Amino acid sequence: MHRRIFEDDHEAYRDTVREYLMREVVPYYGEWETKHLVDRAAWLAAGKSGIIGLAVPTEYGGPGESDYRYRYVVAEEIARTSTTSFGLGLGLQDDVTIPYISDLGTAEQKQRWLPGMATGELICAIAMTEPGTGSDLQGIKTTAVRDGDEWILNGQKTFITSGIHADLVIVAARTEPEAGSQALSLFVVERGTEGFTRGRTLEKVGFAAQDTAELSFLNVRLPETNLLGTEGRGLMHLMERLPRERLSIAVSAIASARAAYEWTVSYVFERKAFGQPIGDFQNTRFALAEMLTEINVTQNYIDNAVLALNQGELTAAEAAQAKWWTTELQQRVVNRCVQLHGGYGYMMEYPIARAYVDSRIQTIYGGTTEIMKEIIGREIARQR
Known part of the structure; x- marks a missing residue:
């Protein structure tokens, strides 16, 4: 039997998250999907309800909660309400x-940005992907050239999540053309900076309400105080934080798989065919049994990975395993659930249809399934 890792405080927080979603998100979600943008009021309400900025230290206006199980609760409730475009942001x-x-921030940078990020007043994006560069971060062509006590940033980024809403953008740029792994540095570009422009909101297959955009930087002048972390250590900074990002995707994926399964169980025992609920057909029962088993087995791995992250022990290879397996599982489960819904599974008014289009990107962003397997394979070879 699957044993959950949540305690009473987490379940009490779940009630808070559910109440917030039902009040501030669910009633407006369809409108947001149509206009391809989440209302910023939902972000401000999330800040007031303690739904975002959980790990922001208390000295910078946040609750200072580092236990990732609280974020896990948010992901599960987002999946249950099928409001995943909002959850992605x-x-x-x-x-x-x-x-x-x-x-990575200095005391001044933390004081400047973290309080607003905790309240939802400041929305932040990260810009790594470029038109010609995806998973290969060493192929980044955006440049930052030092000019006195400033940096001049030039380049283009694409597929940037929260690209329209972003008040801050963490940009990966090449600061040393021939320095190999030490060629990249990170910079924070603020809304309104001259030379920083946004393209159109990109039309995606899924996550319709989530604003994804192209960003351009033309002779953007940045003060030294907008360099984030150590010059030349940008690639290392990125790599060190990818395990948490990939676990975040994995948590979302397993939560979405379970939500799809639960919607389908309810549907198949209400819908009738040939005089009986379709859940009473052996094929349906076998499909449900297979999905539940895979979900429960996988959830145990993810629960353990979350506890490892809390202890600072989650490795890059373990996060890669979590990411590729759960996202591939999510697609298998959602696809089978659409089939069991029949024609209604293809109607966007049903949450399973939204889950179907939203799930496809999961095996791509944050590192493709193929890249995840390469990371795991390299670790296996390294240990030989």
């Missing part, structure tokens, strides 16, 4: 950008 803020600022 929250995940980026809490699991990716806030840790960059908290871990």
Whole structure:
């Protein structure tokens, strides 16, 4: 039997998250999907309800909660309500950008940005991917050239999550053309900086309400105080934080798989065919049995990975295993659940249809399945 890792405080927090989603997100979600943008009021309400900025230290206005199980609760409730476009933005803020600022920022940078990130007033994006560069971070062509006590940033980024809403963008740029792994540095570009422009909101297959954009930087002048972390250590900074990002995707994937399964169980025992619920057909029962088993077995691995992250013990290879397996499982489960819904599974008014289009990207962003297997394979070879 699957044994969950949550305690009473986590379940009490779950009630808070559910109440927030039902009040501030669910009633408006369809409108956001149509206009391809989440209302910023939902972000501000999330800050007031303690739904974002959980790990922001208390001295910078956050709750200072480092236990990832609280983020796990948020991911599960987002999946249950099928509001994953909104959840993607929250995940980026809490699991990716806030840790960059908290871990790498100077005291001045933390004071400047973290309080607003904790309240939802400042939305942050991270810009790594370029039109010609995906998973190969060493292929980044965006440049930052020192000019006195400033940096001049030039380049283009694409597929940037929260690209339209972003008030801050962490940008990976090449600062030493021939320095190999020490060629990259990270910079924070703020809204309104001259030369920083956004393209159109990109039309995606899924995650319709989540704003994804192209960003351009033309002779953007940045003060030294906008360099994040150590010059020339950008690639290392990125690699060190990818395990948490990949676990975040894995947590979302397993939560979404379970939500799809539970919607389908309810549907097949209500829907009738040939005079009986379709859940009473052997094929349906076998499909449900297979999905439940895979979900429960996988969830145990993810639960253990979350506890390892809490202890600072989650390795890159373990996070890669979690990421590729759960996202591939999510696609298998959602696809089978659509089939069991029949024609209704293809109607966007049903959450399973939204889950179907939202799930496809999961095996691609944050590192493709193929890249994850390469990371794991290299670790196996290294240990020989």
